[in-house]
Amino acid sequence: MASTITAGAAGSIHFGDFEWQEIWKYAGARLADQLRALPDTPVSSKAPPSEIRSALAAFDFTQQLAPESVIDFALEGLRRWQTQTNHPGYWGLYVPAPSSMGVIADAIAAAFNPQLANWSHSPFAVEVERHLIQAFSSRLGFPASACDGTLTSGGAEANHTAILTALNSVYPGLWEIGMRGLPENPTLYCSAAAHDSWLKAARACGFSRHDVRVVAVDDRGRIRPGDLDDMLSADVADGRRPVLVVATAGSTSEGAIDPLADIATIARNHNVWFHVDAAWAGALIASPQLRSYIGGMEAADSVTCDAHKWLSVPMGAGIYLTRHRGALRSTFDVTTDYMPRMTDDLDVVDPYRASMQWSRRFIGLKIFMTLAVCGWDGYAKAIESQVALGNRMRRVLSEHGWRLMNETELPVVCVVENDIPGPSERRRVQAIVDEVLREGRAWVSAAELIGRGSVVRCCVSNMRSTDDDVDVLVAALNRARVKAGRVRAS
């Protein structure tokens, strides 16, 4: 690395106009080269930490390096030492290949660096996000006159926001007395298939593990509505106060969608806030053809939808939506004497008074610019073709002697070997996954399905993956199966 270091604009934080443009062009060209080459490089890295640390050890920050050489170092590091979500053989964990407009938008947002804490600093940025909240809400079927929302770092923050808004709606005086002042235990309901970010958020909100009730699921990983109903009644009889029911649309392991309409009715009957965690599958609102899969979501009090998952914008871009205007404001409101106040007589809310973050980057721009270029129709096509690719993957895998272990309309395919009797062991599944990763042409993971043991999980994640890439994956899995078998025999 050291040999490529040149003088350049080393030592300066700001570059002159000409130099800046040259460096920008340089970075763009080098980035494009690297991304173009990705399909021919291994999907993931096998490097031990020591390899990366010793490359970094060359940086003691006593020398001033040329920007070009630092750009090269960063690009090379990311090319060599990362699981490549841009690779068409990445069948991964809901991490997308980012949209080109999203990448450009993120750079533009960084360059202008709008401060989204308050409206008066960044009226355009705040209005773009307000516009997006309305567009997503109406697409989702929330009443336009009442909807509200906020852009978040991701699904975890959106889920955390959901717990807080639910608590504050059930206990409008919570800020006066705090969680310790409540007369009964506020209780949250979700299934074991729900995302674990719910546990983290519940902890951060002051719940104990006993206040998070785990609802039973059926053999497709979906909440059993009858069990939820019984649990709510029993808990109320026991002196608990149910505050939030969480349903998942697109569970992480197997893409299960809870019965949203049934759960909505149950939550309403028990007067509990109903949240749908549609971090991944919320993107189906783009497709008139497929949106019935998440029917019932429009009855939720609030929804999580990550634009950085199936809507393919770069991280982090989560969305929290609610049908209750004012819920965010009453949950988070504070006033300070140092923030500009010129918005008092305008029809606007400063984001810092209605969300978890304070200084915040312009998350919405990458969603706005991508959606503006591809439109809902463009998203619909991309999502429908990924669903079709998932169906093809299911068909080809079962033709090649793989047993399908999950049942979903979504493009997440969980398989085990056909000829292994009984539930598959984690060790054996892991050996197959490790071998696929070692070959480097595809990336899959091991997962556990509730009541069904370990599986190889393959999820369509890249809008550019094709039928041929599916064939490459199936061939890799077939080779890995043979090899893992030999390992076991010896």
Ligand SMILES: *Cc1c(COP(=O)(O)O)cnc(C)c1O
């Ligand atoms: C990914 C995911 C989350 C967490 O979202 P982040 O964007 O990673 O913070 C929560 N719930 C579900 C269902 C998810 O798929």
